[in-house]
Every structure is written in C-alpha cells, then in structure tokens.
Amino acid sequence: MDPYTPTPADRFTFGLWTVGNPGRDPFGEPTRAPRDPTHLVAKLAELGAYGVNLHDHDLVPDGTSAAERDRIVATFKRALADHGLVVPMATTNLFTDPVFKDGAFTSADARVRHYAIAKTMRSMDLGVELGAKTYVFWGGREGAEVDAGGKLIDALSWYRDALDYLCDYAVSQGFELRFALEPKPNEPRGHAFLPTVGSALGFIATLQQPGMVGVNPEFAHETMAGLSFTHAIAAAIDAGKLFHVDLNDQVMGRFDQDLRFGAENLKTAFFTVMLLERHYDGPRHFDAHALRTEDEDGVWAFAAGCMRTYKILAAKAARFDADPEIQAALAAYRADDPELAWPPRFASEHAEALKARSFDLPSLRSRGPGLERLDQLTVELLLGER
Ligand code: GLT
Ligand code: MN
Ligand code: MN
Numbered sequence: 001m002d003p004y005t006p007t008p009a010d011r012f013t014f015g016l017w018t019v020g021n022p023g024r025d026p027f028g029e030p031t032r033a034p035r036d037p038t039h040l041v042a043k044l045a046e047l048g049a050y051g052v053n054l055h056d057h058d059l060v061p062d063g064t065s066a067a068e069r070d071r072i073v074a075t076f077k078r079a080l081a082d083h084g085l086v087v088p089m090a091t092t093n094l095f096t097d098p099v100f101k102d103g104a105f106t107s108a109d110a111r112v113r114h115y116a117i118a119k120t121m122r123s124m125d126l127g128v129e130l131g132a133k134t135y136v137f138w139g140g141r142e143g144a145e146v147d148a149g150g151k152l153i154d155a156l157s158w159y160r161d162a163l164d165y166l167c168d169y170a171v172s173q174g175f176e177l178r179f180a181l182e183p184k185p186n187e188p189r190g191h192a193f194l195p196t197v198g199s200a201l202g203f204i205a206t207l208q209q210p211g212m213v214g215v216n217p218e219f220a221h222e223t224m225a226g227l228s229f230t231h232a233i234a235a236a237i238d239a240g241k242l243f244h245v246d247l248n249d250q251v252m253g254r255f256d257q258d259l260r261f262g263a264e265n266l267k268t269a270f271f272t273v274m275l276l277e278r279h280y281d282g283p284r285h286f287d288a289h290a291l292r293t294e295d296e297d298g299v300w301a302f303a304a305g306c307m308r309t310y311k312i313l314a315a316k317a318a319r320f321d322a323d324p325e326i327q328a329a330l331a332a333y334r335a336d337d338p339e340l341a342w343p344p345r346f347a348s349e350h351a352e353a354l355k356a357r358s359f360d361l362p363s364l365r366s367r368g369p370g371l372e373r374l375d376q377l378t379v380e381l382l383l384g385e386r
Helices: 037-047 066-083 110-129 152-172 197-204 219-224 229-238 266-279 296-322 324-333 348-356 361-366 371-382
Strands: 012-015 051-055 089-091 134-138 178-182 213-215 284-286
Touching: 012 296, 037 051, 037 066, 037 296, 089 110, 110 152, 152 178, 152 197, 178 197, 197 213, 197 229, 219 229, 219 266, 229 266, 266 296, 266 371, 284 296, 296 324, 296 371, 324 371
Parallel strands: 012 051, 012 284, 051 089, 089 134, 134 178, 178 213
Antiparallel strands: none
C-alpha cells in the first residue's frame, strides 16, 4: 500500500465548513452546490480521515425546531457510525448572524453578549452529544474598526467574563471539554481582539480556570499577522497550551486564504509537522477549503492533498532525524562545555564565579555555527535529493 495513504490512525480531521465550502467570497456567489453533511462524512471516511468538526449552524441551522434538530442530529450520528468517523471538536458560529455584527462576547450591547453565551451553551450541548472533547472559540466578530466606541478594555473583560461563565457551565454539566481559543489578527473585523497566539496565551492566564483553556493556532492567521506559524505553535507547546491545531496555508499579507496545507510555505509546513509529530498527540485538523475555481472533484483532490502532504512531510521529518550528516551538523551547532552545566543553578558563589569567569570572546565571536550548510541539507532533503 502507498505509505502516504491516510488512515484513521493518522487522526486527520476536517470541518464540515471546509469540505462543504461552496466557494462564496465577498465579491462572488457560490461556485459549488451545498452538500449534505452525511455526504461529506461518507466522502471523508472514504479518503481515510478520522473525524469531522462542526459549528452548531453547519449541522442545525439557527431557528430549527427542537424536533427537527433531534432528527437532524440522529441522522448525522447514524452517518458517523456507519462510516466510522468521530467528532473530536465542536465550535459555535458567532459570526454569520447579523446580530453579531459588532461582536458576540464583546458586543457593546449586553443583550447580544447574553445571547452569545446562550447560543454557545446550546452548541456545547450539541458538541458533547456528538462526542467532542475540544471546544474552539474563534472570535470572528470580536473586534473593532472604531476605537471612539471606547470599549477596548471593556471588551477584554467581557470576553473574560463570558469564558469564565462557560467554563463554569461545562464543569456544572460534567462535560469533559477543553476550550481552545483561535486567534486571528483581522478579517472580518478591521482589528480583532486577541490577534495572535501570544496575546491569547497571555489572556488565558487571566481566566478563572486557566487549566481548562488553551489555544487553537491557525497557520493562515499567524501568517496574516506576519508571524511564523512554527514559532507560534512552539510557544503554545512550551506553555502546555496546544489543545488543537488548524492546518492550512497562506500568502503573507493577503486576505485569509485557507489554502491547501503545504500549498504555499512548504518549509514552514515541514517544521510545523516536525514539531507536531514530536510534541502533539491531538487531531490534525485541516481548516482549509478548495479554491473557488474547483468543482466537487477538486474539493476531494484538495482534501486528499492536505493529508498526503502532511504524511510526506512526516516521513521527511523522520528522515531528517535519521540523516547522519544532518545530525552531525546539528550536534556541531549546539555547543556545550563540560565545565558549564546547564541550567545554571543560582547560588551567590556561583554568581560571583560566573561574573569573574573569563570567556574566550574572540573565538565565540568568530565561530561559524554551520547554519547555511544545515539549511541547505534540509532543502535538499525536502527536494528529494537526500
Ligand atoms: C471560519 C474561520 C476559521 C475558524 C472556524 C471555526 S470558522 O471558517 O475562518 O478559521 O477556525 O469557527
Ligand atoms: Mn483561516
Ligand atoms: Mn481556523
């Protein structure tokens, strides 16, 4: 069998909104017909995916009666069971309904803030009913264009109050849910609140139950902010907060493109996969969609491509670890000194001795660490020459 054919053991997931994306953009009508969630489940299973994620409104349109909701959910559950797919993550659509035009948890209107919390609780109930263990918060409309509204500080505290409330709700229901905040710098708002992984990590520490809350970094979003996605997930891993991940691709400085994973920044994708393979055991979620030019065949080529590229890069990462020349270059780069134990343990005598120590600065200044060669070896490995 082709070693790059995905299987559920790879834990690849897609959102209903990703493979179901009809190709609408702000300037043009949809280019593809809407597809039934049960059809998407069957196709994803056929391609070797592990699971499917959803917003409340991807499955149950807002305003659906309780009886109709139960019928839709039962049909969806049957499709999941028939095709062996799970729902590891769920989230709330707090951005499409015009009621959220100036924010959901951060709306200046307290009635909207309460409605957003109510909608989220109903959506959490649905997600948990379907088996979700991670609950994502992408604050699509949490932001501003007009700072004369004066809500910058209030908005953060309203956001905090809402998350604290929802943590309490999850605990009160006995839900085994972890929350994952998904940052984005802008779009659809001019300026989004919690624009980057770093800002979300700082904010989480201010919550009442910080242990329940982590991040869901998205490749495209950090890239839009001009930041490195690999560096962002490294920071999340270091903080013990990488609860979920949204893989896709993006040209820096553009609108949110949500391109096929690996379509644009292959090297960043490679180092991302390397970090994930070493430090992350959750689902690999592709939050991307086929280009608007594509028909349904293009959608499935896109989905298969995301997973296949991930697996190829994972195999390359294993090769990187096994390549003697690369490993020798790495060992040469990371210099140690037997006289200098790391981490240094503070003691007054140690500090005095360290201040008094003489370092061979001319040789440290002139040492070439070999990064050009190491990088070239990496490029050749990615190009299939090693
Ligand atoms: C929306 C957004 C994504 C979020 C999804 C979850 S919805 O498509 O562009 O980045 O992850 O709300
Ligand atoms: Mn995106
Ligand atoms: Mn996303």
